[in-house]
Amino acid sequence: MPSTAISGPISICMLDKNISWKTLSEPDGTWLNLTKLAIACQELHKKKQLPDYTLFESEMPSADLFRAQARLESAGGDTPEDLTQQMLVSQYPNDTAEAQWVRRVHGLDYCHVKLHRQPTGRVVKNHFDYNGTMFTDHLRDHPQQDFGTQDVVKVVHFLTDWRVGQVFMFGREAVTGWRAGEALTFPWYMEHSTANASEEHERELLFIAGVRWPRPL
Secondary structure, eight states: OOOBOOOSOGGGOOTTOOBBGGGGSOTTSOOHHHHHHHHHHHHHHHHTTOOSOEEEEOOOOOTTTSOOOOEEEOTTSSOOSSGGGOEEEEEEOTTSHHHHHHHHHHTOSEEEEEEEEEOTTEEEEEEOOOOHHHHHHHHHHOTTOOOBGGGEEEEEEEOSOOOTTEEEEETTEEEOOOOTTEEEEEOTTOOEEEEEOOSSOOEEEEEEEEEOOOOOO
16 A cells, blocks of 8 residues: 655655555646656656666567557547647556456556557657546545555557657657567656657557556565
8 A cells, every 4th residue: 555645845755655646636636746746756766867767578469459449639638739649549448358468468456558559740749647547447446445656557568660760758768679579667757758750650559557566575
């Protein structure tokens, strides 16, 4: 269970504190507390010279698994005004077979999965993730069980090989050259963005917000 709630100046933030996700949401549904905390954590992350992401070998799902109908939406999930940020997105809540596959492969206890298909010429501007859909779903499914910042796991799982012009950016680092079946993790507070400047190739990946409870030593 999360051990810490936000109190006092955000600047006291420590990366090893497990801060209740519920305390990061404002009563009006905005996430100002999360943004402030993420900025403070990212600055401390830089000072400690920690890696902005970790890339690793994973596996590919069966070809027919992630094939739910996609809808065109912006990075924030709303009807987009900035057409350059549009992507085709399919969503897979925790109780789906697709999410079950993700939980097994990435050792998660709960997750919300989005398949992102980014067309050529599109970008997603730098931003922090609020993980609001996962938070709302988890609260509905487990109303007595909160999770904290140390329990959140962020995963990008690549479904297509990298092509020239495609890039994913995390903090100070840019990711290129990935292969289908590779994945990466990044801290919950890490600002990120992406672009597909390829001449003809779409970029497809799973964007995963998950919870992993502490394992016994």
